[in-house]
Amino acid sequence: MLLTREAAAGTAVGPRLSNRFQRPATHAPPRTVIRGDVTMPAVSVVIPTYNRASFLPAAIRSVQAQSFSDWELIIVDDGSTDESSEIVGQFARADMRLRWLTNGRGRGPAGARNTGIVAAQGEAVAFLDSDDTWEPTILAKLVDAMAGDARSVLTGSDIRMTSTKNPDLTMKGFVLGTMLPWWSSYPPAAAVLPCDAIARDFSVLTQASLAIPSTIAGFLWIHSSSTMIRRSTAMAAGLFDERLQRTEDIDLWLKLSRQGTFVYIDEVLATYDIEGRDLGTGKRYDGQDRARRHTAYSEAVFHLSLVDRIAAAYPLTPAQKSLVRHRRAAHHRRCLQLALEAGELAGLRHVPGMLGSTEERAILLRWLKDRSGPRKS
Numbered sequence: 001m002l003l004t005r006e007a008a009a010g011t012a013v014g015p016r017l018s019n020r021f022q023r024p025a026t027h028a029p030p031r032t033v034i035r036g037d038v039t040m041p042a043v044s045v046v047i048p049t050y051n052r053a054s055f056l057p058a059a060i061r062s063v064q065a066q067s068f069s070d071w072e073l074i075i076v077d078d079g080s081t082d083e084s085s086e087i088v089g090q091f092a093r094a095d096m097r098l099r100w101l102t103n104g105r106g107r108g109p110a111g112a113r114n115t116g117i118v119a120a121q122g123e124a125v126a127f128l129d130s131d132d133t134w135e136p137t138i139l140a141k142l143v144d145a146m147a148g149d150a151r152s153v154l155t156g157s158d159i160r161m162t163s164t165k166n167p168d169l170t171m172k173g174f175v176l177g178t179m180l181p182w183w184s185s186y187p188p189a190a191a192v193l194p195c196d197a198i199a200r201d202f203s204v205l206t207q208a209s210l211a212i213p214s215t216i217a218g219f220l221w222i223h224s225s226s227t228m229i230r231r232s233t234a235m236a237a238g239l240f241d242e243r244l245q246r247t248e249d250i251d252l253w254l255k256l257s258r259q260g261t262f263v264y265i266d267e268v269l270a271t272y273d274i275e276g277r278d279l280g281t282g283k284r285y286d287g288q289d290r291a292r293r294h295t296a297y298s299e300a301v302f303h304l305s306l307v308d309r310i311a312a313a314y315p316l317t318p319a320q321k322s323l324v325r326h327r328r329a330a331h332h333r334r335c336l337q338l339a340l341e342a343g344e345l346a347g348l349r350h351v352p353g354m355l356g357s358t359e360e361r362a363i364l365l366r367w368l369k370d371r372s373g374p375r376k377s
Helices: 056-064 084-094 106-119 140-145 171-185 195-200 203-205 206-216 232-239 247-258 296-312 318-340 346-350 358-372
Strands: 033-035 038-040 043-049 071-077 098-102 122-126 153-163 229-230 263-273
Touching: 043 056, 043 140, 056 071, 056 084, 056 122, 071 106, 084 098, 084 296, 098 106, 106 122, 106 232, 122 140, 122 232, 140 153, 140 229, 140 263, 153 171, 153 195, 153 247, 171 195, 171 203, 195 203, 203 206, 203 263, 206 263, 206 296, 229 263, 232 247, 247 296, 263 296, 296 318, 296 346, 318 346
Parallel strands: 043 071, 043 122, 071 098, 153 263
Antiparallel strands: 033 038, 122 229, 153 229
């Protein structure tokens, strides 16, 4: 969702973009399948986790509370050292629909989700982060939405983005109240996004054809914890890229946008707690290895790398290329600012990125002028 997911190193399940221009296929609706004497669930739910023992029970209970009951829950541990396995074991002994899998080593959120997808028995796969929760009707509504569009490869809903400062903020509210006014007043974004149409009908923004330009412009509406995809399509697209510790989800959503349609449900069906996420701080990160946590600077680099990957991997219109140039320069400025504030001289590597073209130099000069303000006499 927010462009704060990206880049690091690791073993790769690399992107397979060669299939991205195929014509959207039609798919069967999610349903129970009987193979021999074994009944396969219609939906596989995947929860990746790493040292989130205090959050896991609420996430698991929110799955068990679903009005749609034809599911299996696959919880994938990615190197936890806390009590996660004991907690899941207690749930699994009482509910045979739960499975606990472990990665042999920390493979990051992409690797954990991939392990779940490969092990999934359902054709539809829904995701829930281990520190988020669902509303009781989300699976029923995601399944109905996918069944209603044979070309759909992804269904998702609005989501609550709660924090101490703003406990009732939703994704849709954030877009309409923050992103859309900025896009409308920012010519490079307004040139690639139908801002007036989005203001009249939010679902316009959720069309697969707008996934790439809206991502470049700074926000993709999809969040993992309110999303369901088709397993076969995800496998064909190359799954999540395990080289990415952040934006691995956005990377896959963009690949899927070339494979079929997206369906949006205009209801808040999940809760995403954003407290401390920007800086990788707070209770949900306290038990995690520092090397696996992000900082404000590394998060800014994640933003930049995502835009660079899009420019390299996808055919863009002239207007989209112009937006990429503006956003790239802005991300370099942000990276430089945060690096210098943190005393990281390595941030100086972003200076050339701010000066790569006449357009970018002009953007930098305006930025410096705005920051300098009126001189004191």
